[in-house]
Structure formats: C-alpha cells, structure tokens
Amino acid sequence: MSQPARRDVLKSLALGGGLTLIVGPVAHALAPRPPGQPADPATRWALLVDTRACKVDCAACVDACNREMGLKQPTDPDFDPAHDAQYIRKVTLRDPDTGHTTAPPVMCQHCAKPPCVDVCPTGASMQRADHIVQVDKHLCIGCRYCMMACPYKARSFVHQDLTDQKPHNPRGKGCVESCNLCVHRIDRGEPPACVAACQRDGGGAMVFGDLADPNSDLNRRLAEAGGHRIRADLGLDTGVYYQGL
Amino acid sequence: MPHAVPYRPLNGHARGFWLVLGLLGLAIAGGLGAAHLMHHEGHIITGMTNQVVWGLPHVFAVFLIVAASGALNVASIGAVFERPLYKPLARLSALLAMALLIGGLSVLVLDLGRPDRLTVAMTHYNFKSIFAWNIFLYTGFLVLVGAYLWAMIDRAGARVYKPAAYGAFVWRLVLTTGTGAIFGFLVARQAYDAAILAPLFIAMSLVYGKAIFVLFLMAVCRASGRPLGGVVLRRLQRLMGIVLGAMLYFVAVHHLTNLYASEHHGIEAFLLRDGGPLTTLFWGGHVLLGGLVPLYLLLAPRLGGNRRALSAAAVLLILGGLTQVYGLIIGGQSAPLVLFPGFEVSSAFADGVVASYVPSPWEVLLGLAGVAIGLVVAVVGCAALPILPADLSDAAIDPDHVADTLDEQDGALAGTT
Amino acid sequence: MSAWPQRRRPALALAALLLALALALPVLATPAAAAELFPQVPAAAPGTECLAPPGEMRRTHMDRLTHRRTEAVRAGIRQPAESLTRCLSCHAVTDTHGQVVTAEDPRHFCRECHDFAAVTVDCFSCHASRPEDAPR
Numbered sequence: 151m152s153q154p155a156r157r158d159v160l161k162s163l164a165l166g167g168g169l170t171l172i173v174g175p176v177a178h179a180l181a182p183r184p185p186g187q188p189a190d191p192a193t194r195w196a197l198l199v200d201t202r203a204c205k206v207d208c209a210a211c212v213d214a215c216n217r218e219m220g221l222k223q224p225t226d227p228d229f230d231p232a233h234d235a236q237y238i239r240k241v242t243l244r245d246p247d248t249g250h251t252t253a254p255p256v257m258c259q260h261c262a263k264p265p266c267v268d269v270c271p272t273g274a275s276m277q278r279a280d281h282i283v284q285v286d287k288h289l290c291i292g293c294r295y296c297m298m299a300c301p302y303k304a305r306s307f308v309h310q311d312l313t314d315q316k317p318h319n320p321r322g323k324g325c326v327e328s329c330n331l332c333v334h335r336i337d338r339g340e341p342p343a344c345v346a347a348c349q350r351d352g353g354g355a356m357v358f359g360d361l362a363d364p365n366s367d368l369n370r371r372l373a374e375a376g377g378h379r380i381r382a383d384l385g386l387d388t389g390v391y392y393q394g395l
Numbered sequence: 396m397p398h399a400v401p402y403r404p405l406n407g408h409a410r411g412f413w414l415v416l417g418l419l420g421l422a423i424a425g426g427l428g429a430a431h432l433m434h435h436e437g438h439i440i441t442g443m444t445n446q447v448v449w450g451l452p453h454v455f456a457v458f459l460i461v462a463a464s465g466a467l468n469v470a471s472i473g474a475v476f477e478r479p480l481y482k483p484l485a486r487l488s489a490l491l492a493m494a495l496l497i498g499g500l501s502v503l504v505l506d507l508g509r510p511d512r513l514t515v516a517m518t519h520y521n522f523k524s525i526f527a528w529n530i531f532l533y534t535g536f537l538v539l540v541g542a543y544l545w546a547m548i549d550r551a552g553a554r555v556y557k558p559a560a561y562g563a564f565v566w567r568l569v570l571t572t573g574t575g576a577i578f579g580f581l582v583a584r585q586a587y588d589a590a591i592l593a594p595l596f597i598a599m600s601l602v603y604g605k606a607i608f609v610l611f612l613m614a615v616c617r618a619s620g621r622p623l624g625g626v627v628l629r630r631l632q633r634l635m636g637i638v639l640g641a642m643l644y645f646v647a648v649h650h651l652t653n654l655y656a657s658e659h660h661g662i663e664a665f666l667l668r669d670g671g672p673l674t675t676l677f678w679g680g681h682v683l684l685g686g687l688v689p690l691y692l693l694l695a696p697r698l699g700g701n702r703r704a705l706s707a708a709a710v711l712l713i714l715g716g717l718t719q720v721y722g723l724i725i726g727g728q729s730a731p732l733v734l735f736p737g738f739e740v741s742s743a744f745a746d747g748v749v750a751s752y753v754p755s756p757w758e759v760l761l762g763l764a765g766v767a768i769g770l771v772v773a774v775v776g777c778a779a780l781p782i783l784p785a786d787l788s789d790a791a792i793d794p795d796h797v798a799d800t801l802d803e804q805d806g807a808l809a810g811t812t
Numbered sequence: 813m814s815a816w817p818q819r820r821r822p823a824l825a826l827a828a829l830l831l832a833l834a835l836a837l838p839v840l841a842t843p844a845a846a847a848e849l850f851p852q853v854p855a856a857a858p859g860t861e862c863l864a865p866p867g868e869m870r871r872t873h874m875d876r877l878t879h880r881r882t883e884a885v886r887a888g889i890r891q892p893a894e895s896l897t898r899c900l901s902c903h904a905v906t907d908t909h910g911q912v913v914t915a916e917d918p919r920h921f922c923r924e925c926h927d928f929a930a931v932t933v934d935c936f937s938c939h940a941s942r943p944e945d946a947p948r
Contacts, residue, residue, distance in 0.1 A: 310439040
C-alpha cells in the first residue's frame with residue numbers, strides 16, 4: 151500500500167531537486183512553503199544559542215515548547231520528571247575550576263549524521279530533506295533503540311495514554327518523540343516556538359536559520375564569533391551551535 | 396557416525412510431563428497477562444523511565460538470545476570439530492538453541508511500545524540498523540538450526556547435514572557478534588562503545604548456553620529415567636570451565652582498557668566502586684558467585700566428575716549471567732551520560748544524576764515467561780521428536796572409551812573418577 | 813447426521829440460506845430497520861465539499877490518508893485541503909450539549925462506519941480526533 155506513495159515522494163523529490171538545479175542556488179529565507187511542495191534539500195535548518203545572553207533562571211524556551219507541543223510543564227503539579235516528555239531542557243553547567251555558570255537549552259541537535267536514524271530498525275527515525283531529524287510515528291514500534299543511541303538524551307518515550315493532543319503534534323502511548331524544530335511552524339514560515347519565545351520574552355539568545363545559506367543571520371554570527379557543538383568529537387555534524395560555553 | 400544411538404522421546408502421557416507443562420503454562424500466562432497490562436496501561440507501570448529505557452525484559456531477552464547461540468555449541472563440537480562423543484547430544488543442543496531464541500524474542504517483542512505494529516517491523520527495514528540485521532540473523536538462525544535438526548533426525552536430510560552444521564556454526568558466531576554490536580555500536584554511551592563487546596558476548600553465550608544445556612540434560616535424564624554417563628559430563632564440566640575462564644578474561648580486559656583511559660574513569664568508578672547495588676551485583680553476583688566460585692567448581696581437579704559441583708556451577712552461571720547482563724544493560728544506562736565533559740551539570744531531565752531503576756513485578760513476570768516459553772518448546776520438542784538418546788551411559792555412547800584415551804592424551808582429569 | 817445422504821447436503825444448505833434470506837428481506841426492507849443495521853453516517857458541515865463522491869471516499873479514504881501521511885511527514889509536502897485535520901473539521905459531530913465529540917464517542921464520524929465494519933482505527937492513539945478550536 152505504501153509503495154506507490156513512496157514512489158510519488160521520490161518523484162516529487164527528484165522534481166524538486168531538478169528545479170533547484172535550473173534555478174540555481176537561492177537564499178533560503180524562512181517563508182511559507184506552498185502546498186504540494188516538498189522540503190528543500192538545499193536547506194539546512196539550524197540553531198545558534200548564545201549562552202552569554204541566556205539567563206540561568208530563564209526558561210522561556212522550555213515554556214514555549216511545552217505549550218506549543220502540548221506537553222506538561224515541569225511546574226505542573228502532576229509533572230512526572232521520570233516519565234513525562236521533555237523536548238527541550240535547560241542544563242546548568244558549572245565550571246568547577248572557575249565557578250562560571252551557564253544554563254544553555256539542550257534539545258535534539260539535528261545531526262547531519264544522526265545515530266538515532268542509523269539504529270532505527272523500521273526507518274521511523276528519519277531526516278527530512280531539509281535536515282530536520284524527527285520520528286515518523288506511523289512506523290515507530292517503540293523499541294527505544296534510538297533513545298539508547300542518542301548522545302544528547304534528546305528523546306522521550308510516551309509512557310501512557312494521552313488525549314487532546316495538539317493537531318500539529320500527534321503523539322501517543324508507546325512511541326518515541328523529540329524536538330522536530332517545530333516542523334509545522336517552519337513549513338508555514340515561522341521560526342520554532344523556542345526561538346520565537348527567546349526573542350520575545352527571553353534574552354534573545356537563540357537564533358534560527360539556514361546553515362546552507364551563507365547570507366543568513368545565523369551564518370554571519372557564526373563567522374564572527376565561532377561556535378561550539380556538543381560532543382563534536384563524535385563527528386555527528388550537529389545542527390545546533392553554542393557560543394560562550 | 397561411529398555407531399547408531401537409539402533415541403526415545405519423552406513420554407507424553409506421563410503425569411510429570413503434564414505437571415511440568417502446566418507449571419510452565421502458568422508462568423507463560425502470567426507473563427502474557429503482564430504484557431497485556433503493560434500494553435494497555437503503557438510503560439508507566441514498569442520501572443522503566445526516559446533515562447533507563449531498557450529494563451528487566453531486555454535483560455532476560457538478551458540473556459536468552461545470547462544463551463541460545465551458546466546452547467548450539469555442543470552440536471557444533473560434535474559436527475564441526477568431529478568429536479563423536481558429543482554427537483548423541485547434538486539434537487538436544489540444536490533444539491535448545493531454537494527454544495531459547497524463541498523465548499528471548501518473545502520477551503523482546505512483548506516489551507515493545509507498540510507490539511501491535513510487529514508487521515511494520517517486518518515490512519519496513521532500515522538496512523543500516525543493527526536491530527534490522529538482527530531480525531535477519533534470528534530468523535536465519537532458526538531456519539539453519541531447523542534444517543540441521545531435520546538433517547540429524549531424518550535420513551532424507553542427510554545431504555544437508557554438513558552444510559547445515561557448518562552454516563549454523565558460522566551463523567551463531569555472527570549472531571552473537573550482532574547481539575554484542577547492539578551495544579558495542581552505541582558510540583554515545585560511555586559504558587558501551589567497545590568492539591570487545593562482540594567477543595565478550597560470544598564467550599558469554601558459550602558459558603550461559605552450556606550451563607543451561609547441562610542443567611536441562613541432567614534434569615530431563617533424571618526425570619525420564621535415562622542413564623547419563625560420567626564421561627560426557629566430565630568433558631562438559633571442563634569445557635564450561637575453560638569458556639568461563641575466557642569470558643572472565645574478556646570482562647577483565649574490557650574494564651582494564653577503560654581504566655587506562657581517563658575519559659572512561661567516570662563510568663568505571665561508577666560500575667566498580669560507586670554504583671551502590673550495581674557495584675554489589677558486579678562484584679558479588681557476576682564476579683564472585685557467577686565467576687570465581689563456578690570456576691573453582693568446574694576446574695578444581697578433585698571436583699572433576701562431581702555431578703553436584705557441576706549442577707551447582709551451572710545454576711550459579713545462569714544466575715551470574717543474568718546479573719552480568721543486568722549490570723551491562725541497567726548499569727550502562729544508569730550512569731549519567733556525559734554531554735559536557737569537565738562541567739558539573741544539572742537539569743530537570745536528570746542530567747548529571749545517576750538514574751535509579753527498580754524493576755516492576757510485571758517485568759519480572761514477562762522475563763520469566765520468556766524462560767518458560769523456551770522451556771515449553773524444548774520439553775514439547777523432546778516429547779514429539781526423537782531428540783533424547785534412550786541411553787547416555789558411558790558404555791552406550793562411548794563403547795571404545797575414546798574419551799578416556801583423549802583425556803589421557805590431554806594429560807588432565809584422567810583417572811579422577 | 814447419517815440420516816441425510818452425503819450428496820444432498822449442499823442442496824440442503826442452499827435451501828436453508830434462501831429461507832433465511834426470505835425471512836430477513838421484509839425486515840431489511842423497512843427503512844427503520846435498515847437504519848439500525850447500517851451505520852448512519854453524519855452529514856458533513858454545510859457548505860463544505862469533499863475530495864471525492866461518498867462512494868469513492870468510502871473505498872479510498874484509507875489509501876488517501878496513508879499516502880498523505882507519508883508525503884507530509886517524510887517529504888514535508890503539506891496539502892491542508894487533503895489533511896486529516898480537514899476531514900475532522902468538516903465531519904465534526906456535536907453531541908446534545910453542542911460539544912464536538914472525540915473518537916471515544918461512538919457517534920464520532922469515523923466510529924460510525926468503523927464500529928459497523930469492525931475495523932479498528934489506529935489514527936487517534938496519537939492524533940487529536942476533533943478540531944483544536946472545537947467547543948468542548
């Protein structure tokens with residue numbers, strides 16, 4: 151049943167690739183994608199976190215993510231830290247030698263070479279053409295091997311029945327889930343909820359943009375001040391950069 | 396084959412047979428009930444969390460799958476290494492291998508978040524996934540060992556005997572390597588990410604598989620009144636001692652290598668010193684009761700041929716094996732994952748914290764059901780097929796006293812009984 | 813059993829079937845009875861137009877949804893007009909209190925047919941089964 155569907159996908163992907171070749175490289179600014187058009191393989195959506203602008207006690211990004219995706223807030227009375235999903239979390243880092251403390255947000259790092267995608271037996275863990283890593287929950291059997299493989303603890307498993315999920319973030323018992331960079335917002339031309347909230351209510355520490363676009367604000371700032379990636383030694387080519395760690 | 400050994404199936408009408416099946420059936424029903432509840436309520440009722448994502452069911456599943464390939468070893472020694480003494484035991488060895496694998500896989504499947512989507516796992520493959528390779532390794536193992544068993548039982552299958560025997564032998568090595576690689580390829584986890592896990596898993600499989608084989612053989616011979624000679628047991632005893640020594644060697648090398656690199660000091664300190672119950676299980680369960688004590692029971696010259704020592708060692712090895720796999724799976728996940736080396740870390744998502752895990756009764760029931768499923772397959776197989784030799788006394792299986800001569804040549808254990 | 817010769821059995825079965833059908837037909841013919849036997853599919857919201865005529869939708873909706881979900885999730889191809897959320901919003905069913913029912917309720921649009929056909933819908937273990945802005 152899924153065979154013709156996949157063929158159509160490949161066809162449209164090839165078509166999209168062909169069009170890109172004809173038109174030539176374009177700057178991939180954030181804009182709504184018209185219906186019927188696939189994600190652009192020439193795009194590499196990425197994040198930059200300037201930890202110097204990220205206040206230790208600010209959790210605007212976490213708050214916004216939970217609200218956007220329909221997750222429980224850590225401040226909810228019935229929040230269960232062992233079982234409830236956390237797509238993004240603030241990790242407080244203290245350098246024992248200097249006492250310097252930062253608290254950068256950590257979420258799915260959207261690796262170019264994601265271990266979760268490598269180990270997934272069914273192909274449910276997947277990378278979209280624009281390099282967003284996500285779970286195709288239609289194929290997820292809940293084996294949790296991706297959670298074992300992820301170096302960033304970015305994934306959560308749904309431990310019980312859920313109701314009234316957000317229509318743009320279907321999630322249910324027995325499947326694994328994680329940050330998908332708010333794929334639904336990106337497709338309609340909006341930045342991820344965490345970035346929007348950080349710009350609005352936080353310190354403006356988070357920047358969203360296209361790593362493949364040399365003119366993007368993200369690339370400009372990285373060229374200026376450089377960036378650090380978590381566990382860069384693993385060679386996963388992650389899509390989330392940090393400054394000031 | 397040097398001479399034909401008559402086979403006699405278990406008596407399917409005996410009361411004891413049905414009693415055993417009934418007890419095993421109860422265990423399976425309990426496990427299926429637990430799995431149903433886990434599926435209905437979700438994994439919230441288990442001890443598993445977002446930090447310890449694989450719990451006790453995986454411990455049982457991995458133990459049984461690893462033991463399965465090891466249980467085939469007795470058959471392989473007979474067919475591949477041409478030791479006629481083991482040939483009468485080859486059928487039981489192959490049957491147990493299949494039975495344990497089926498038991499282990501059942502647990503693995505029933506612990507999935509969406510076991511109802513098993514068809515998805517069968518129709519969608521990601522060929523870069525070691526898990527997906529293992530699906531082929533497991534089914535291939537069942538097919539090859541099944542063919543091997545058929546070739547041993549049915550004269551019509553004599554043509555495929557050698558290819559199936561060699562194929563199954565090579566396949567089982569690849570299979571255990573694959574199971575070890577499930578963990579060995581987890582580059583991000585400080586406790587895994589080591590190529591030595593593959594040979595370690597092979598050594599583990601030989602130890603667990605042989606322990607289960609010996610215990611099953613002794614129990615079934617006693618229950619069905621079959622004579623079981625001392626020669627073959629004595630050889631198995633020494634063989635178990637040797638593979639146990641090899642396994643402990645790989646364990647030592649694994650930890651010593653980690654101790655050399657300061658990058659891994661954190662995880663080693665956790666597993667060997669600061670891990671609380673996990674550390675106790677490692678030293679007390681895995682190393683002492685599951686390692687050194689059975690090593691003595693198996694290799695001490697004055698205990699050679701001592702059946703009580705052999706069966707005690709086998710029981711200890713099975714319990715020690717479960718402890719070892721528990722330490723490997725739970726220990727590896729409990730240790731905090733290092734994202735930011737050199738920093739003190741904390742978060743709402745248990746960063747920098749040792750994750751606690753307490754198995755729920757449901758997980759225990761599910762794991763035991765896997766063992767019971769394996770045993771049912773083995774017991775029913777022994778009743779339905781000519782698996783067990785009618786007589787395993789020394790005179791019946793080794794009329795020329797080949798084994799004694801070999802023992803004298805080896806210069807060990809000769810004349811201890 | 814032996815009272816009936818072997819070769820007459822098929823004929824006998826056929827006769828029984830015809831008899832049963834003859835007895836059932838008048839019952840099935842009355843509209844009230846038919847309504848109880850077959851699912852009453854709730855009408856879509858006025859002013860909306862479906863992707864295909866009802867008969868075709870009945871036969872192809874599952875393939876359309878599977879195709880759509882694969883395209884949307886894996887390739888990122890959005891087609892709001894063909895999405896599950898659009899189905900749920902046009903075909904929302906309200907209860908006596910004016911609230912839109914979820915798939916927990918047997919009156920839900922999907923449930924009406926699926927309960928009748930005894931086919932389990934897996935969609936709503938993850939997807940919301942009513943529009944986000946529905947009165948609840």
